[in-house]
Amino acid sequence: MLAGLFASTMTTAHLPSKATKSSSISKARALLRGVGVAREDSDDELGDEDLPWEWIYSAEPETFDQVGHSEINGKKREIIGARTGDFDVRIGDCVFIKGDGLQGEAYVGMVCEFEDSDQGTEDDMSVNVMWFSTEFEIKNKEKKRMDFLPNELYINPSYNLCPLRSINGRAKILSPKVFNEQYPNGVPKKSRDYGKVFVCRRGCNPRTANYTPELDWDTIYKGRDTDIFAIGELVRQGTKATRKKAQKHAATENRENRVRPKRRRRETSVDSDDSGDRDFTREGTVETIPEEDEEAEDDFDVNDNNFSRKTKAPRTPSKRRTNFTFSTPTQKNLLTPTRKNQLTTPTRRTPTSARKFTTPTNRKITIKKPLLFTPLNTRTLPNLSSPYAAARHHLHVSTLPASLPCREAEFNEVYTQLSAAITEGTGSCIYISGTPGTGKTATVREVITQLRHLVALEELDDFTFVEINGMKVADPHQSYSLLWEAIKGDRVSPSQALGLLESEFSTPSPRRVPCVVLMDELDQLVTKGQGVMYNFFNWPGGKYSRLIVLAVANTMDLPERTLSNKISSRLGLTRITFPGYTYDQLMTIIKSRLEGVQGDIVDADAVQFASRKVAAVSGDARRALDICRRAVEMVEYAPVISNDNEKGRRLSGKIAMMREDDDDGSGGGGIKAGGRVTIATIRQAILEATSSPVQVFLKTCSLSSKVFLVALLVRCRRSGVGESVLRDVMDEAARIVKIQEIGVEELGGEARVGGIESAVKGLVEAGVVGLEKKGSGGGRVRFLINEEEIKIALKDDKAIGAVVGRVG
Numbered sequence: 001m002l003a004g005l006f007a008s009t010m011t012t013a014h015l016p017s018k019a020t021k022s023s024s025i026s027k028a029r030a031l032l033r034g035v036g037v038a039r040e041d042s043d044d045e046l047g048d049e050d051l052p053w054e055w056i057y058s059a060e061p062e063t064f065d066q067v068g069h070s071e072i073n074g075k076k077r078e079i080i081g082a083r084t085g086d087f088d089v090r091i092g093d094c095v096f097i098k099g100d101g102l103q104g105e106a107y108v109g110m111v112c113e114f115e116d117s118d119q120g121t122e123d124d125m126s127v128n129v130m131w132f133s134t135e136f137e138i139k140n141k142e143k144k145r146m147d148f149l150p151n152e153l154y155i156n157p158s159y160n161l162c163p164l165r166s167i168n169g170r171a172k173i174l175s176p177k178v179f180n181e182q183y184p185n186g187v188p189k190k191s192r193d194y195g196k197v198f199v200c201r202r203g204c205n206p207r208t209a210n211y212t213p214e215l216d217w218d219t220i221y222k223g224r225d226t227d228i229f230a231i232g233e234l235v236r237q238g239t240k241a242t243r244k245k246a247q248k249h250a251a252t253e254n255r256e257n258r259v260r261p262k263r264r265r266r267e268t269s270v271d272s273d274d275s276g277d278r279d280f281t282r283e284g285t286v287e288t289i290p291e292e293d294e295e296a297e298d299d300f301d302v303n304d305n306n307f308s309r310k311t312k313a314p315r316t317p318s319k320r321r322t323n324f325t326f327s328t329p330t331q332k333n334l335l336t337p338t339r340k341n342q343l344t345t346p347t348r349r350t351p352t353s354a355r356k357f358t359t360p361t362n363r364k365i366t367i368k369k370p371l372l373f374t375p376l377n378t379r380t381l382p383n384l385s386s387p388y389a390a391a392r393h394h395l396h397v398s399t400l401p402a403s404l405p406c407r408e409a410e411f412n413e414v415y416t417q418l419s420a421a422i423t424e425g426t427g428s429c430i431y432i433s434g435t436p437g438t439g440k441t442a443t444v445r446e447v448i449t450q451l452r453h454l455v456a457l458e459e460l461d462d463f464t465f466v467e468i469n470g471m472k473v474a475d476p477h478q479s480y481s482l483l484w485e486a487i488k489g490d491r492v493s494p495s496q497a498l499g500l501l502e503s504e505f506s507t508p509s510p511r512r513v514p515c516v517v518l519m520d521e522l523d524q525l526v527t528k529g530q531g532v533m534y535n536f537f538n539w540p541g542g543k544y545s546r547l548i549v550l551a552v553a554n555t556m557d558l559p560e561r562t563l564s565n566k567i568s569s570r571l572g573l574t575r576i577t578f579p580g581y582t583y584d585q586l587m588t589i590i591k592s593r594l595e596g597v598q599g600d601i602v603d604a605d606a607v608q609f610a611s612r613k614v615a616a617v618s619g620d621a622r623r624a625l626d627i628c629r630r631a632v633e634m635v636e637y638a639p640v641i642s643n644d645n646e647k648g649r650r651l652s653g654k655i656a657m658m659r660e661d662d663d664d665g666s667g668g669g670g671i672k673a674g675g676r677v678t679i680a681t682i683r684q685a686i687l688e689a690t691s692s693p694v695q696v697f698l699k700t701c702s703l704s705s706k707v708f709l710v711a712l713l714v715r716c717r718r719s720g721v722g723e724s725v726l727r728d729v730m731d732e733a734a735r736i737v738k739i740q741e742i743g744v745e746e747l748g749g750e751a752r753v754g755g756i757e758s759a760v761k762g763l764v765e766a767g768v769v770g771l772e773k774k775g776s777g778g779g780r781v782r783f784l785i786n787e788e789e790i791k792i793a794l795k796d797d798k799a800i801g802a803v804v805g806r807v808g
C-alpha cells in the first residue's frame with residue numbers, strides 16, 4: 001500500500017558515481033564515524049564567544065496553549081525559533097547535536113519544536129529533534145543494507161528532547177540527485193559546507209533494521225516549510241515491522257523520554273481532522289492513506305490544546321559552551337559505497353589488544369582484553385528413558401519448565417512494563433520482591449525469553465539483556481563494569497565504567513538500544529554509601545538512558561531502608577510483589593512438572609503432603625521441588641527400608657518425631673526401590689533435609705551461637721541487606737536475650753557478650769558466617785549458608801524458636 005507512495009524512480013544514476021571519485025573529493029565529503037557523524041574541521045558556526053541562546057517568538061500572540069509557547073506580558077507567544085549571536089535555528093532546520101561521548105561524535109537531527117520548562121535558565125531551553133541515523137547504527141547484519149553511501153543518513157522516526165545548547169551548527173541534507181548537481185566534484189574542502197552535507201534517500205528504524213523504500217527527499221523536505229509530522233508518519237509507516245503484539249502491551253501514556261512533538265497548527269498542508277495515516281505523493285502533497293493497520297493509529301492528539309507552559313526570559317548561561325571537536329578523517333575514498341572493513345563501528349569490534357581512550361578530562365581509560373573462556377566439554381543430555389530419571393530431571397530446579405504455573409499475573413505485569421518501556425524507548429525501574437523460591441528470577445527470565453522471541457519475529461525492537469547477580473560479583477561496584485560491557489562490549493574497571501555510564505546516560509543518542517538489566521540478589525549489591533543501588537535506580541529516569549532495571553530482592557522495603565523514603569519515592573519505582581506459594585499452588589507446580597512422566601510413580605497424596613509441609617513453612621517452590629526430587633531418588637535407588645530392618649529401626653525414631661504432624665494417618669510404611677513415591681518417602685526426604693550435617697551442626701551448637709545467628713537473621717531481614725555490622729548484631733543479640741529472658745547463666749553470666757564473641761569465632765571457623773574486619777563496629781558479618789537453613793534448624797528450638805517464627 002505504501003510502496004507506491006515512495007519514490008520509485010530513484011536510480012543509481014542519482015547516486016554519486018564512480019566517475020565523480022577523486023581523493024580530494026572524497027576528503028571533502030562529510031565523514032561518518034562511529035554512530036554519529038564527524039567533520040574534518042572543527043569550526044563552530046556558533047562562534048567562539050559564549051553568547052546566550054534566546055527564543056524567537058511569533059509576531060502575534062497565540063490564542064491557544066501548546067508546547068513551544070511562552071508568556072510575555074501576559075500574552076501567549078509561540079516560540080518559533082532560537083538564536084545565539086548571528087546563528088538562528090527554526091523548525092525544519094537540520095542541525096548537528098553535540099554528543100558528550102569520548103569519541104567526539106555529533107548527531108544530525110531535524111528540529112521539530114522548542115520547549116521551555118519554565119525555570120528561566122538556559123538549561124531549561126530544549127529542542128525536540130527527529131534523528132537521522134548513520135549506517136553504523138544498524139546492527140542487524142542480516143537485514144542491513146550494504147548499499148549505503150559514505151555520507152548517507154537515514155531519517156529515523158525517533159525523537160529526543162535535547163538541550164538547546166547542544167546544537168552545534170547546521171547540517172545540509174540533500175537527495176543524492178541534488179547532491180550530485182550541487183557538488184559534482186564533492187564538497188570542496190575550503191567550502192563552508194565541507195563536512196556538513198549529507199544525502200538522504202531512505203528512512204530506517206535502526207533498532208529493527210527496517211528501511212523504507214527509496215523516498216524522494218526533494219519532495220518531502222521543504223526546509224522550514226517541511227511538514228515534519230508527515231515525514232515522521234511516512235517513515236514510521238514505512239519502517240514498521242509487525243509490531244502489533246508489542247504495541248498492544250505498550251503503555252501509551254509513558255512518553256516522558258522520547259517526546260513526539262505536538263502537531264503544530266501552522267501546518268497548512270495537513271488536514272488536521274484526518275485520523276488516517278498520511279503520506280506524500282511524489283508531487284509533494286499530503287494524502288490520507290486509508291486505514292491499513294488499525295494499530296497504527298495516530299497516537300498523539302491533534303487538538304490537544306491543553307498543554308500550556310510558561311517561561312521566563314532566558315538568562316545568560318553560567319557555563320561556557322563546550323566546543324565540540326571533530327576528528328580528522330582517516331578514510332580515503334569515501335565515494336566507494338561499501339567499504340565494510342573501514343566502516344565497522346568501533347564500539348562493537350573485539351579488541352585484539354588493549355585500546356586506549358581518554359575521558360574529557362584527559363584521564364586514560366584502558367579497555368581490557370576480553371576474557372577468553374575455554375569451552376566446556378559438550379554436555380550430554382540426560383538419559384530420560386526411565387520414569388524415575390525423567391521425574392528427577394523435571395523436578396530439578398535448574399530445569400526450565402515450559403511455563404510457570406501460578407505466576408500468570410506477575411508474568412503479565414513484568415511483561416507489560418518491560419515491552420512498553422522497550423517499545424517506547426523509555427527508561428524504567430521495576431522493583432520485584434518476594435521471599436526465596438517464589439519464582440521471581442524464573443518469571444523475569446521467562447519474560448525475557450518471550451520478548452526475545454518477539455524481537456526475532458520483528459514484532460519488537462531489539463534490546464540488550466544483562467544479568468547481574470549480587471551473589472556472583474566479588475564487589476558490588478563490578479556491576480558498573482558488567483553493565484558497560486553489556487552496552488559497549490568493552491571491559492573497563494568499575495570506576496572507569498561509572499564515569500562512562502554517567503556520560504552515556506546523560507547524552508542524547510538516536511542509536512541507543514534499550515538495555516534491560518536484571519539485578520538479582522539486590523541486597524548483596526548494597527554498599528556503604530548505597531552508590532551502586534542509587535545509580536542503578538536513578539539512571540533509568542534520565543532522559544536519554546533507555547535503561548530498564550529489574551531489581552530483584554527478598555524484602556519489600558529494601559529501597560526505603562537503604563536509600564531513605566525521600567529518595568526512593570522520587571525514583572518512582574514500579575513495584576511488583578511475589579507472594580509465597582500456597583499449598584494449592586505448590587501442588588499445581590509439582591504436578592505440572594510431573595506431567596508426561598510415565599509410570600505414575602508419584603502418589604497424588606505424596607504431592608499433597610510435600611506441598612502442605614512446605615507451604616506451612618515458607619511457600620518456597622525450590623524447596624518443594626527439592627524434596628520431591630529427593631523422594632524420587634530414594635525410591636529409585638534405595639534398598640528396601642522398612643521398620644523391620646536395622647536401618648529402619650534407626651530411622652523409625654526420627655520418623656516418629658514427624659508422625660506428630662502426620663495428619664494423613666497413613667503412617668510411615670516402607671520404601672521400596674523401584675516403587676512409588678508415597679507420603680512416607682516424602683517424610684523421609686524432609687527428614688533428610690532437616691538432618692543434613694549443616695542442620696545437625698545448627699541444632700546442636702551452643703545457645704550463644706544460636707542467639708547470635710538469630711540476631712543476624714533479624715538484622716538481615718530488617719535491613720533487607722545480606723550483611724550487618726558486628727556491633728549491631730551483638731546489640732540485637734543482647735535485646736533478644738533480654739526479651740526472651742534467656743538464662744543469663746546459659747550465656748556465661750555477666751560475661752555473656754564475651755560468650756557470644758567466642759561463639760562468633762566458632763561460627764566463622766565452621767563456615768556458617770563470614771566476618772570481614774572492615775570499617776567501624778568490629779567489622780561486617782554475613783551468612784555463608786542459606787538463611788533458610790537457620791530458620792529450619794532453629795524454628796523449633798525451645799529457647800529461640802519463637803524469635804525465628806517471628807522473622808517470617
Ligand SMILES: Nc1ncnc2c1ncn2[C@@H]1O[C@H](COP(=O)(O)OP(=O)(O)OP(=O)(O)O)[C@@H](O)[C@H]1O
Nearest residue numbers: 397404405407436437438439440441442589621622
Ligand atoms: N511457578 C513456578 N512453576 C514452576 N517452577 C517454579 C515456579 N516458581 C518457581 N519455580 C522454580 O523454583 C525455583 C526457584 O525459583 P526462582 O529462582 O525464580 O525463585 P526466586 O524467587 O528468584 O528465589 P530467590 O529469591 O531465592 O532467588 C526455580 O527452579 C524455578 O524453576
